[in-house]
Amino acid sequence: MSDKPLLKKADFQSDQAIRWCPGCGDYAILAQTQKTFPEITEHKENTVFISGIGCSSRFPYYMNTYGFHTIHGRAPTIACGLKMANPDLSVWLVTGDGDGLSIGGNHMIHLLRRNFDINIMLFNNRIYGLTKGQYSPTSEQGKVTYSTPMGSLDYPFKPTKLALGSEASFVAKTIDKELKHLQAMIKRANDHKGTSFIEIYQNCNIFNDGAFARLTDRDTKEEQLIRLEHGQPLIFGVEKDKGIYLDGTTPKVVKIGKDYSIDDIVVHDEEDRFIGDMLANFTESKEFPEAVGVLYCKERPTYDSLMSAQMEESQKGSKSSKGLDELLNAGDTWEVK
Amino acid sequence: MSKKVKLETVDNVTIRFAGDSGDGMQLSGGRFTQTSAIMGNDLSTLPDFPAEIRAPAGSLAGVSSFQIHFSSQEIHTPGESPDVLVAMNPAALKVHLKDLIPGGTLIVNKNAFTTKNLKLAGYESDPTEDGSLEDYYSAHFIEMSKLVTRASEGIDLSPKLIDRTKNLCALGVLFWIYDRPLEPTIDWLNKKFKSKPDIIDANVKALHAGYNYGDTAEIFTTKYIVNKAKLPAGKYRNINGTLATCLGLLTAVEKSKLSLTFAGYPITPASNILHTLANWKRFGVKTYQAEDEMAGIGAALGASYGGSLGVTASSGPGIALKGEFLGLAVITELPLVVINVQRGGPSTGLPTKTEQSDLFQAVYGRNGEAPMPVIAASTPGDCYYTAYEACKMAVKYMTPVMMLSDGYLANGSEPWIIPNPDDLGDFDVEFVKENLTDEKYLPYKRNEKTLARGWAIPGTKGLEHRIGGIEKQDVTGDVNYDSDNHEKMVQIRAQKVANIANELPPTEVFGEKKGDLLILSWGSTHGTCKSATESLLSENLKVAHVSIRWISPLPNDLKDILSNYKKVLMPEINTGQFRQMIRAEFLVDAIGLNEVQGKPLGASTIVAKAKEIINER
Incomplete structure (x- = not known):
């Protein structure tokens, strides 16, 4: 690609009126996506956004690319079929915590293990917005909603843990308000060959306002966030004076200075599953900071490339023009005159 | 000796x-x-x-x-x-x-x-x-x-x-x-x-x-x-319904130059379709064992969206799970072939036995006004032609089509004249061509004759557009909740399916063109009804047999045919589903002959019932 993008942000904006609630985190995600795309593609006709049902799933209507707003939870299935039909397309899946982890949980885990070259943006607002405020699979236990007046009994998923448990080859986390970081994650997902899973913490200002406030408030966030960088030590804090230390296999937050030096701090390795699992475990933990960035990234053959290889293999040495005729006439045949 | x-x-x-x-x-x-x-x-x-x-x-x-x-x-x-x-x-x-x-x-x-x-x-x-x-x-x-x-x-x-x-x-x-x-x-x-x-x-x-x-x-x-039978001249082989179905699908993609993407989830008695097609990669056939029934139809629909011919197959319980996707295929107007190899129901029912009890499910089993073409195979060998025709109509009319087969057709076999695909006529497909102007592409602009919209596949310059399950504005395809537009779209989708009837050949009537009794069947009861009719005709009774291939839309000439007989007998391996449809559609007081025993009907039962009806007068 040349240095100067051929397309502009405006080229990715459709003419449809956006119908999210004012103040919704989805606006920021859409804007960062439209801003980033000119940098990652020169061919918007090769880009397809596929979604399920929910607030986040309206996303494809606002992108001036190909788009398919499917049914609740099933976007991964359409995406897989599309990728089989045309592996050259850049396929993006937009889903939410209800769509992707509840009704579509099965498709999500199977997409991740198969490793189609598809990028997933999971908007996690920890609530059902479009159906007006029921708890979701990522809502905290005890959440009081319309459907749980005495508090929800469900124990929540940690989406990045679920993704890693499903053998995802790329797992990242970011936040709607972290604009540059969000852009960087979209680019990383695009570069990754295989299923890329980005969990995006997204604020629903109507039904679950402030769900991620501790990670977005200026006063608190630096003490609560670790920004992951491959090959760099896991440090955080306003003064960058705290880090993750491994006591055997047990992580601990330590203060760098008297007892621990920077050399004692775990260095992030995106290809290390142990570190990935550990960072995913920090999700919503009181003891540890929340890890944003690429938790884990290790390429392995994609389903679509393996399928293409099998197709090629099967066609070696076959005389395909005679094919159908040969099949029709296979087995014992006889003439009736 | x-x-x-x-x-x-x-x-x-x-x-x-x-x-x-x-x-x-x-x-x-x-x-x-x-x-x-x-x-x-x-x-x-x-x-x-x-x-x-x-x-x-x-x-x-x-x-x-x-x-x-x-x-x-x-x-x-x-x-x-x-x-x-x-x-x-x-x-x-x-x-x-x-x-x-x-x-x-x-x-x-x-x-x-x-x-x-x-x-x-x-x-x-x-x-x-x-x-x-x-x-x-x-x-x-x-x-x-x-x-x-x-x-x-x-x-x-x-x-x-x-x-x-x-x-x-x-x-x-x-x-x-x-x-x-x-x-x-x-x-x-x-x-x-x-x-x-x-x-x-x-x-x-x-x-x-x-x-x-x-x-x-x-x-x-x-x-x-047992001497040779006098069969029509030709080159024969023995074939079962599963293989015939797969060959029909392959013929469709060979002739149309489309690729075939088959996605399904294992279920008796449909799994053999997946097994057969999985061995045909060398013909460019892609197969995919999905994680569940929804994923099977979803992947097939996704493939169709991408310009391949998406096909899925299942049996009753699996078709039930696919129902929501059928609605999506109807509203997004994408080609899709869904094969239902019927078995005994409800629920798990009799998984290895045959039944015709998914007719209502096929014709009506979706939320909203979601009409969809339904075609039924009549013999194991006929599965070839049925599968081919299902593909052709799906593409021509941009619609999901359901093909009904059943356990008996899938596993049963008969001698079969090996067809020549050239005899099946043309099957040309054209995707919408790239658009290099600044004009916005209109995804719901239609072919005036068929009412089908264009097949605009991702990867084509200038056709970027959005489709989905929300009601769309006529022509532009923009999200639209307007009541008049919705009603119009409901009517267009119904008319599009109805239009298929205009290109169906005249319905074949076996036996007397006018008479006392018409035996009206659909699907795999064809053979039994034909045998029964032969036997009745040999006794000089004024009867005929008609086997219905397209259940939705019904053939245009059926109304006239029905009016040529005093009584109509409808044998079915269910409690009378097609009979209800015929009665509702034509106000004909059709008489049922219904057995739900997980096995084909017997011709002698039909003969006896037919005589009883004829003699009643």
Whole structure:
């Protein structure tokens, strides 16, 4: 690609009126996506956004690319079929915590293990917005909603843990308000060959306002966030004076200075599953900071490339023009005159 | 020949092979079928197996059977009551004896009648010893296990493996009785067990042992000759519905130059479609075993969206799970072929038995106004043409199409004239071409004649657009909740499906063009109804048979046809689903003949009912 993008942000904006609630985190995600795309593609006709049902799933209507707003939870299935039909397309899946982890949980885990070259943006607002405020699979236990007046009994998923448990080859986390970081994650997902899973913490200002406030408030966030960088030590804090230390296999937050030096701090390795699992475990933990960035990234053959290889293999040495005729006439045949 | 053998010519024979699931009855039946096909008989088969993969050996639940009806005349059904029953153990005898015609030939593997097996089958005394059978049937108790053990002496195989060749022994006996050659079976064994010479040896010896037993034992005094049938000229093969369906799909993509993407989830009796297509990668066929039924249809629809022809197959319960996706395919107006190999329901029901009870599900089983073309196959070989036509209409009208088959069609077989794909006419497909102007692409602009929208596939410059399950504005495809627009779109989608009827050929009427009774069928009851009609016509009754292929839309000429008969009889393997549709559509007081027993209807039942109706007047 040349240095100067051929397309502009405006080229990715459709003419449809956006119908999210004012103040919704989805606006920021859409804007960062439209801003980033000119940098990652020169061919918007090769880009397809596929979604399920929910607030986040309206996303494809606002992108001036190909788009398919499917049914609740099933976007991964359409995406897989599309990728089989045309592996050259850049396929993006937009889903939410209800769509992707509840009704579509099965498709999500199977997409991740198969490793189609598809990028997933999971908007996690920890609530059902479009159906007006029921708890979701990522809502905290005890959440009081319309459907749980005495508090929800469900124990929540940690989406990045679920993704890693499903053998995802790329797992990242970011936040709607972290604009540059969000852009960087979209680019990383695009570069990754295989299923890329980005969990995006997204604020629903109507039904679950402030769900991620501790990670977005200026006063608190630096003490609560670790920004992951491959090959760099896991440090955080306003003064960058705290880090993750491994006591055997047990992580601990330590203060760098008297007892621990920077050399004692775990260095992030995106290809290390142990570190990935550990960072995913920090999700919503009181003891540890929340890890944003690429938790884990290790390429392995994609389903679509393996399928293409099998197709090629099967066609070696076959005389395909005679094919159908040969099949029709296979087995014992006889003439009736 | 060591004894005097009488030769007798007969027109029609029905044989049923029955035994334990592990006894190889499907194989015996399959080989008898192939040999009879090569000999030029017309034939029809009906395999029947238990839902359990390996039910306890010797139990009633574990009985598997295969029926073949072969003839020197044209036939349309696998036969009703068998003339010959092969029972490889007491359980098989117990389950099937009631169907054997009085005086029929009974061939039993005597060695399987052990105390344990008799007890498992619920016999208090051994029917091969107590004289209870000989008075009613021509009963032959053959020590097949002993025969094959003796025949295979010196072959280095375990006694267990040698005992398993007894199905070939039984086959040998029948080949002798019906004067059929052994060579096709021997050739087949040589191919099938290429790398296992001992297995070939033992099986061939067992086959000869059975044949020679017929030849030398004093018990068989008559050989029966079933001559060649006068079938239409052509090159034939034997085919079952599953293979015919797959060949139909392949023909569709070969002719249209589309690629085929098949995605499905394992379910009886549809899985064999996936297995067959999975072996055809060399023809560019992509297959995908999805994580569930929804994923199967979703991937197929996604493939269609991408410009491939997406196909999925399942059976009743799986189709229920796919229902929401059918609605999405209807509203997004994408081509999709959904094959429902019907089985007994509701719920898990009778997974290995046949039924026609998913008709309502196919025609109406979606939320909202979601009309969808439905086509039903009438014979195993017809599955080829049905699958082909389903593909063609799906693409031409940009719509999901459901093809109804059933367990009997999928597993049953018949001689089949090998088609020439060139005779099927053109199947041209054109995707919407790239748009290099600044004009916005209008995804819901339609072909005036068919009302189909364009097939605009991702990757094409200038056609970027969004589709989805929310109602769309006519022409522009923008999200639209307007009430008038919605009603208009509902009507357009319905009209589009209805338009298919305009290109259907005239409905074939078999029998009298006007008369007392019309037998109206759909799907796999075709053969039985045709047989029944032939029989009624031979008695000079004023009857006719019409087999409906397109259930939705119904053919335009059906109304006139119905008006030509005083009464209409509708045999179905359900409680009267199509009858309700016909009554609602045409206000015709059709009479039902309904059995829901997990098996094909019998022609004699239809004949009796038809006469009753005609004589009522």
